[in-house]
Amino acid sequence: MKQVTLVIPAYNEEDRIGRAASRVLASKYLAEKCRFLFIVDGNDNTFGILEKLKEPHPKAEMVVKRYPKRLGKGGAVAEGIKAAKTEYVGFLDVDTSIPMEKIEAMVKLLLEKKLDCIIGERKTVEGVPVFRKTSSRAFNLLVNALFGLGVYDTQCGCKFFKRKLVYSGKGEVFRVKGFAFDVELLKKIKESGGRITEHEMVGKWEGGKFSLFESPKMFLELVKLRLS
Numbered sequence: 001m002k003q004v005t006l007v008i009p010a011y012n013e014e015d016r017i018g019r020a021a022s023r024v025l026a027s028k029y030l031a032e033k034c035r036f037l038f039i040v041d042g043n044d045n046t047f048g049i050l051e052k053l054k055e056p057h058p059k060a061e062m063v064v065k066r067y068p069k070r071l072g073k074g075g076a077v078a079e080g081i082k083a084a085k086t087e088y089v090g091f092l093d094v095d096t097s098i099p100m101e102k103i104e105a106m107v108k109l110l111l112e113k114k115l116d117c118i119i120g121e122r123k124t125v126e127g128v129p130v131f132r133k134t135s136s137r138a139f140n141l142l143v144n145a146l147f148g149l150g151v152y153d154t155q156c157g158c159k160f161f162k163r164k165l166v167y168s169g170k171g172e173v174f175r176v177k178g179f180a181f182d183v184e185l186l187k188k189i190k191e192s193g194g195r196i197t198e199h200e201m202v203g204k205w206e207g208g209k210f211s212l213f214e215s216p217k218m219f220l221e222l223v224k225l226r227l228s
Contacts (some may be wrong), residue, residue, distance in 0.1 A: 002035040002061060003111055004160065007080030007091040009073055010050070012042035018049050020094045025057040029104045033111065034090075036060055037083060039076040041067040074181025078173035084163055093157025098201055103158060106199050110160045116194035117165070119186075120156035120201045139218070143183050146226050151196055154182050158201070161185070165192040175228065180221040187225070 008024070010017050021038070024030060040047045050064045063083075071079060077091045088110060092103065098120065110118050136155065143154050159182070166188045167173045176184045189196060 002033065003086055004034045004088040004090055004107060005037055005080065005084035005086045005163075006030065006034040007037050007039060007077055007084070007089060008094060009039045009071075009076035009080070009091065010042070010046050010094050011040075011070065011073075011076070012044045013046050013094045014044040014049060016094050016096075017046050018053070020096055021050060021053055022057075023096055023100060024092065024103075025053060025060040025062065027100055027104060028059075030107065031057075031060045033107055034061075035084075035086065036062045037080050038062070038064045039067070039071070039080050040064060041069065041071045041076055072177035072181075073179055074174045074184070075177040077181065077185075078177075081163060081167050081173050087162060087164075088160055089163045089166075090160035091157070095157070098158055102199070102201055106158065106160055109197070109199065115160075115197050117159070117161035117186075117189050118197045118199055119151070119153070119160075120158035121153045121198040122156050122201045142219075143222065146222060147183065147187050147190075149183075149186050149190060149196070151186060152198060154186055155179070156201065159185070161189055162194065165189045165194045176221050176225060178217060178221060180218040180225070183222060184225055 008021070025036065038050050040050065047064060047066045054062055065079070065083065067079070080091065081089050106118050109115060140152065140154055143149060144151065166185055174181045174184050186196060
């Protein structure tokens, strides 16, 4: 029986989804422990590419859910959490910057030590533009000042946690639908008495969907979350 639901949100990812998904589905360890749940909410060929990957990976339990409207990253992960039937849930960004052995190691630690939550920490990821790295560090300092999470990297797109710590089975999972949902997720885990474990990542940065133009919106989301 699968112990983890691994949610992979994919908004208009036809250029990267085939390579990223194949890499995850080919992992024997993840295929043994995880149910793969792809949340597709764009209007390109991402869904079709994923459907074609089911046949080459028959041992992987793979579900692809398509939504007609834009969910936002937080909204997409929330749909995956709602659909999960396992004790643990995780989510992974659509890229290949995190080595597969690191993802496997996180799942292994999660299950063997029965952790509440384990998240990636990207101090040693190479090739991150200086401005991006500086702004990310500033964001995390602000988050810790506002919420006292005590976490170095709140935004790494690789996290695993006990489902019950963030969702009771009723209502919305997150108020925040955009990129700042990670903060709400970690806040919920802390408030539920969960312990957050950080796991160092290595690899090479390959970019992502987040734009610095999202920063003002993320700041407003944080303020609303702090006041709620």
